[in-house]
Amino acid sequence: MANRKPNAAFMKPVTPDAALAAVVGAKPLPRTELTKKLWVYIKANGLQDPKKKTQINADDKLKAVFDGKKSVSMFEMTKLVSGHVTK
Numbered sequence: 001m002a003n004r005k006p007n008a009a010f011m012k013p014v015t016p017d018a019a020l021a022a023v024v025g026a027k028p029l030p031r032t033e034l035t036k037k038l039w040v041y042i043k044a045n046g047l048q049d050p051k052k053k054t055q056i057n058a059d060d061k062l063k064a065v066f067d068g069k070k071s072v073s074m075f076e077m078t079k080l081v082s083g084h085v086t087k
Helices: 018-024 031-044 060-065 074-082
Strands: 013-016 055-057 071-073
Touching: 013 018, 013 031, 018 031, 018 060, 031 060, 031 074, 055 074, 071 074
Parallel strands: none
Antiparallel strands: 055 071
């Protein structure tokens, strides 16, 4: 099997806006790293719903990223985070 090459679009650095920077930092970083940092934050703060693992419960910092929502699914989170980065 050939090695899969990472998608160039995912590897291109994106810049978080102020709301997202409060969670992952303000430095431009690839989407893959941004997602990793987001998960580190979620796990460190116990924000993953213990009963429904696909739900993320927002604290004050994440509420700003999640458009004020208290809880979002992992899939919705990805979409909402995309609105907080500039290419």
